[in-house]
Amino acid sequence: MSILIALCAGLLFGIGLLLSGMADPLKVKGFLDLLGPWNPTLALVMGGALVVGMVGFRLATGRRTAWSGVPMQLPPPGPIDGRLALGGVLFGAGWGLAGFCPGPAIVAAGSGSMAAMAFVAAMVAGMLLHDQVFAAARRQSSAELAPLGDA
Amino acid sequence: MSIDWPNFAPWTALAGGVLIGLAAVLLLFGTGRVAGIAGIVGAACNAMLGDRQDHAGRAVRWAFIAGLALAPWLWSLVAAPPVGTPHVGLGLLLLAGLLVGFGVRMGNGCTSGHGICGLSRWSLRSLINVLCFMGAGFATVALLRHS
Numbered sequence: 001m002s003i004l005i006a007l008c009a010g011l012l013f014g015i016g017l018l019l020s021g022m023a024d025p026l027k028v029k030g031f032l033d034l035l036g037p038w039n040p041t042l043a044l045v046m047g048g049a050l051v052v053g054m055v056g057f058r059l060a061t062g063r064r065t066a067w068s069g070v071p072m073q074l075p076p077p078g079p080i081d082g083r084l085a086l087g088g089v090l091f092g093a094g095w096g097l098a099g100f101c102p103g104p105a106i107v108a109a110g111s112g113s114m115a116a117m118a119f120v121a122a123m124v125a126g127m128l129l130h131d132q133v134f135a136a137a138r139r140q141s142s143a144e145l146a147p148l149g150d151a
Numbered sequence: 152m153s154i155d156w157p158n159f160a161p162w163t164a165l166a167g168g169v170l171i172g173l174a175a176v177l178l179l180f181g182t183g184r185v186a187g188i189a190g191i192v193g194a195a196c197n198a199m200l201g202d203r204q205d206h207a208g209r210a211v212r213w214a215f216i217a218g219l220a221l222a223p224w225l226w227s228l229v230a231a232p233p234v235g236t237p238h239v240g241l242g243l244l245l246l247a248g249l250l251v252g253f254g255v256r257m258g259n260g261c262t263s264g265h266g267i268c269g270l271s272r273w274s275l276r277s278l279i280n281v282l283c284f285m286g287a288g289f290a291t292v293a294l295l296r297h298s
Contacts, residue, residue, distance in 0.1 A: 016172075018223065018232055033296055040154065045165075048169040075264075084279060087256070107222050111223035127189075127196055134257075
């Protein structure tokens with residue numbers, strides 16, 4: 001059941017991105033271009049999604065399990081640190097360059113756009129570079145600093 | 152500041168946003184997961200390299216990704232899907248993809264995870280990340296188009 005719901009949620013998410021014009025990188029760049037003729041589309045997309053999201057997440061507060069019976073898996077509170085900020089800055093730079101963030105890029109790639117497929121391939125490479133090389137090296141060095149481990 | 156009226160369709164933007172919000176809430180209630188695309192894609196790809204954590208989540212993640220990728224096909228049953236091209240050279244496009252992939256994993260989220268789900272939960276971490284990527288996005292387009 002989880003799988004069917006996830007498929008429907010992905011389809012609905014993708015349809016929302018298409019309807020709102022977010023699968024067109026020029027609209028996204030039009031929003032990010034404060035010095036040119038500004039396109040407010042993305043602000044309204046975020047606004048619409050946030051109104052529904054805030055109601056939904058409020059209603060979900062206190063739920064122990066999802067409809068499928070599995071436990072709720074909300075992200076645990078994490079630290080506010082340099083990586084949170086630098087990660088955002090690096091992401092924003094790439095977003096501004098191409099006008100794609102992960103969701104719209106996957107939707108556009110699904111439509112057969114070669115440019116979007118190339119972007120998604122590079123994006124996956126960037127993710128694996130971080131998780132498999134960068135984060136793994138950091139874990140390694142912190143393990144060396146604390147050889148006994150801190151539970 | 153001038154508004155780019157010819158390319159601004161407020162009602163479809165709002166309606167699309169509402170659908171995106173509904174999709175995130177559906178995933179939350181149905182599967183107990185947050186619709187963070189950077190996290191979902193990252194975990195799916197790490198799992199392919201042998202990361203065995205959260206085995207049960209694998210099919211759920213791939214189903215969500217498949218839904219995203221199949222949305223243009225569903226749309227095409229009615230009309231041609233409104234998908235645009237980035238209008239940058241291949242080198243810049245690949246650099247942009249690398250930056251996006253690396254950055255969203257370092258910051259633990261993207262426009263969906265921090266921007267929609269995180270802000271919906273009133274998360275301060277998400278707000279800080281969103282301000283960083285919005286600021287960098289504004290600066291990058293300013294440099295790209297106006298320098």
